[in-house]
Amino acid sequence: MTKTLKLILCSTLLAAGTASADTVTLRIQTHQAPESASGRMVQGFVEDVETMSGGSLDIEMFYSSAVVASAEAFSAAANGILDCDMTNGSYQTGLNPAFQFVADTMGGYDTPLQYHAWLKNGGGIEAINELYEPQGMYYVGGYLGGQESLNSTRPLNGIEDLQGFKFRSPPGMESEIFAELGSTPIVMDFTEIFTALETGIIDGADASTLANNVGLGIYDIAKHTTYPGFHSMSADHLACSTSVWEGLTEQQQEIIRTAMDSMALKLMTLTLVENGEALATLPDQGVTIYDWSAEDRATFREAAIGRWDEWAKKTPETQKLVDSHKAFLNRIGLGGE
Incomplete structure (x- = not known):
């Protein structure tokens, strides 16, 4: 090995060692x-x-x-x-x-x-x-x-089916909205969903999108789901x-x-x-899919938006974020009032 080649090799090794250390x-x-x-x-x-x-x-x-x-x-x-x-x-x-x-x-x-x-x-x-x-x-x-899909062990055809619906909910505003509509939201860790479904502690869960729910294996237990989603993104x-x-x-x-x-x-x-691929396969797995009517979606949206201003009163930081969302919704033509 020539002296020049040795120097190059040593320099390379030193550089690699430095990179690793950093x-x-x-x-x-x-x-x-x-x-x-x-x-x-x-x-x-x-x-x-x-x-x-x-x-x-x-x-x-x-x-x-x-x-x-x-x-x-x-x-x-x-x-x-x-x-x-x-x-x-x-x-x-x-x-x-x-x-x-x-x-x-x-x-x-x-x-x-x-x-x-x-x-x-x-x-x-x-x-x-x-x-x-x-x-x-x-x-x-x-x-x-994108919009998430509720999953359930019982039918979820519309607003009326939310009465008495026990489901895993993340903490926060969602629990209040569903409780107002007659459901019983139960806050639990994401990882506890399967055991709770299998044992009947909950009827369903707000977990994720249709595709994610399939990947998680939730529809092996829960044979009812909403799609397109309406409640959460x-x-x-x-x-x-x-x-x-x-x-x-x-x-x-x-x-x-x-x-x-x-x-x-x-x-x-x-x-x-x-989501599209999952939608095509779910009926063969015995899963019933519910696309809520415009009226039921409007009822849920009204209940959800009604909580915004109530939450905005809780802290100055909440008010600031609510104002930011409302201003942007107006800016892009969706209306935030």
């Missing part, structure tokens, strides 16, 4: 299962970040709330147990009711694209970070597939400890933002396709 590992938890549509997108996000960063960023992703309960991931990141949280803002309504309007406006936007437009062009990201920063967290971005988030986020280089931060934008677009388009 690698930042981010510990992130999601409540999504890896086989679900959202879970697969999270895996793609991990790969994109690691590839685009050239190895300077490594992500250790914990699926299905493997480290702490779903509702505890946000505080676990703020306190250094994790670095980032990839669950849902609605779990944090106990900290501040304003988190509801990060996760799901319930009756607000019709499509995931409209929600993303609010984030990117309606001051949404800035408004959310005013809420997150006092908690020691930084909101990077959100991702959602929940957005998960990527939120990181502020100190962790500020410790990244600007390049690393932009790589993560870009990977989030890519993931959000991929999830929207994948959900559109997979």
Whole structure:
């Protein structure tokens, strides 16, 4: 081996060692299962970040709330147990009711694209970070597939079938809306849904989109579902400890933002396709599909919107987010009054 070749080899090894030493590992938890549509997108996000960063960023992703309960991931990141949280803002309504309007406006936007437009062009990201920063967290971005589908072990043909309907609900405004319509919402962790359905503790669950519900295996138990969805379009988030986020280089931060934008677009388009594919197969699995009438949808929307202003009174931060959503809905012609 020539002296020049030895020098080149040594330089390469030293560079590799330096790169390895400088690698930042981010510990992130999601409540999504890896086989679900959202879970697969999270895996793609991990790969994109690691590839685009050239190895300077490594992500250790914990699926299905493997480290702490779903509702505890946000505080676990703020306190250094994790670095980032990839669950849902609605779990944090106990900290501040304003988190509801990060996760799901319930009756607000019709499509995931409209929600993303609010984030990117309606001051949404800035408004959310005013809420997150006092908690020691930084909101990077959100991702959602589209309207979710209720699933049930009993018929859900319309508003009347909500009477006495016991179902898993995320915490927050949704529970109030359904209770007002005669249901019995039961707040429980995402991972407890199957046992609760099998044992009859609940009649159904608000879990996710039609495609995600199929991926989770919920329709093996619950043979009734609503589609197209009407009640919820929940957005998960990527939120990181502020100190962790500020410790990244600007390049690393932009790589993560870009990977989030890519993931959000991929999830929207994948959900559109997979919902259609799932819809075609469910009847053969003995699942009955309910497309609610315009009248029943209007009744639910009215009940949902009626809670907005009530929630806005809870804290100044909630009022600010409600005002932001209303202004943007008016701006894009949907009406927010």
